[in-house]
Amino acid sequence: MFVKIDRLQFLKKLRIVEKAISENKVKPIIGCVFIKAQDNKMTFYGTNLEITMISSVEANVMEEGTVAFHPELIEEYIKELSDTELSLKVQNGNLIIETEDSATEFSIMNADEYPKLDYSYDEAEKWFTIQGTELLETFEKVKFSAATGSENLAINCIRLEVSDKVARFVTTDTYRMTYLEKPIDNQCELEISIPLNSVEAITKLLKVESLEDIKVMYKKNYVYFISGETEIISRIIELSYPNYKGILQGATYNKKFIIKNNEFSKILKRVQIFVKNNTDAKNGALLEFKKERLLINGTSNIAKVVEDFPIEYEGDNLKISLNVKFLLEFMQNLDNEKNIIVELKEANSSVKIIEEGKEDYIYIVMPLALKN
Template identity: 55%
Template sequence: MFLKVNRSEFLKNLRIVEKAIGENKIRPILSCVYVRTEGNKLLFCGTNLELTIKTKMEGEVFEEGRIVFQPQLIDEYIKEISDEFVTLKTDGDILVIETEDSSSEFAIMDVEEYPTISETNIDESEKCLSIKENELLNIFGKVKFSAAASADNLSINCIRIDMSDKVARFISTDTYRLTYLMKEVESDSKLSVSVPLNTVDAITKLLKNDSEEIINISKRDNKIYFTLGEVEIISRIIELAFPNYEGILSGSLYNKTMITTNDDILKILKRVLIFVKNNVESKNGAVFKFLNNRMIINGVNDIAKINEDSEINFSGEDLKISLNVKFLLEFLQNLEKDDIITLEFKESNSSVRLTSKNNEDYIYVVMPLALKDI
């Protein structure tokens, strides 16, 4: 291989595919980046076998070839170069990177050991949804926080996407809470997939808040494809059954309601969290009492306690319930400060549902904690 590339473009594409890889001591080849020439283009690929990211860039190719290398040192080195262009060429098992006034050498791996990289060639009939980059970033940010963080429970270590009748539903749960977001779309396609959380995390790191570029989402067999320009993200689908979220959303008949502005309750809960985040017996837990149109929150730790007492708009019989303050904040922080928030309750051992006036299609259900006197 012998080629000349724009330094900053090479670095940008290298960092894109790096998001699919990590340290792998069992199979070190999976800690590497694969690069091959395709005419006057370079194809970059990173994979951990569950998630694959591919991208392309223009280059001046003098001699075709393919290489596999550890990206960390090359990333650091190229970042510090000031030249606009650099040349890359292989010499046996060495990659040589040259600038106008320097030359560096890096060991490369056996390219034959790298997993086979094939062309995808998605058919138009396989495309399920087209959505703006900033919209998908916003949706994933509002939903992913309540997915199970550990792959120990793979069926909920994901975001569920269900789409039919021009409506896309995005759901996550860790069994202690559930987040549901519904969005109208133009597509008539049907889609029911569970996208692994690590795939969602990799996608969100690539997306930009201010970009309206279109991402195409497609499905083939047991894989889902996210295509953004020259970038293609390919992920396995979790094929285990996802919980019956529709039953959870419609299962409780709430008979008590609290209405408040988001800014007001955010300020209170942030103060309470300072005290309860280190509570040994009930981490992040506080006791909420609703009586006589007042909300009284008691929180403690080993060395301090807090009592918050505020006037509220509450309808229904008096209630005492223990809730995870951190869980409540993680939902409320995704809403505008001037939003009107509704909290619906039933009993002290029943779920609580939170909704916002500005987006009634964004719903959060959280389970209570064991009630203890404080």
């Protein structure tokens, strides 16, 4: 392989595909970036076998070929160069990178051992388009409440369901659930579960790389995110997802309070200082609703706090124990200057939280057991 390529383009593509790479001690080749130089184009590949990222760029290919290498040192080196163009050559089992005034050699892996990544989204019938910024915002708003352990694989994901020109994103860890709706332009019927690890990799990429008009497609147990010369392919989780619609539609509430998000967040952050290491109920605080007032009690092994403040409250008096960290994780995604509405029923019933006037982004959280 012998190629000349723009340095910044090489660095950009390298940084895209390495988001899919993770260390694999059993099969070290998986921890490599794989490059194919062909037809005056360099195609970069990164995979952990669950998610694959592919990105291409034009290059002056003088000799076609492939190469596989661990990217960390090469990225660090190329980042410090000031040259416009790089020359890359595979020679005597090494990757040689040359500029006008320097030449370096890097060890490479056997490219023939790299997994054969044979994907095709031709004839995919289920698809819709979303902007990269929108997808990033959506993933950030829902992924925090997904189950993080692989022991509960069915909910270690973002659930994506599309119908009637609406995309619905759902996560749950059984203690709480987040639901978000997003209007889309075309009619599509889709129900898939995207692994949380894939979501995290895509989120990392979208934070540093602006992808426009991402086409989301599904075909044969894979979901594809296609934007220009960049392709992201992820396996889906083929397990039944909990009946979240029953939770959303079946829950009833007879108590409600309204408060500005910023004000409530500041109070909860103060309480969290005391309850984050509580051995009885980590992050748990007691909320006592009375007419037009809310008392929040938080304790640790060595200290306690009581917050007493006025609220707009409708309903009978109520004592309920809630996870403060869970509340804050949702509220940080809301507009600080807007009111939030919290709906309740009993001490052992679920709690619903929304931003006032926005029923398309809903948070359901279960209470903790009350201590006698």
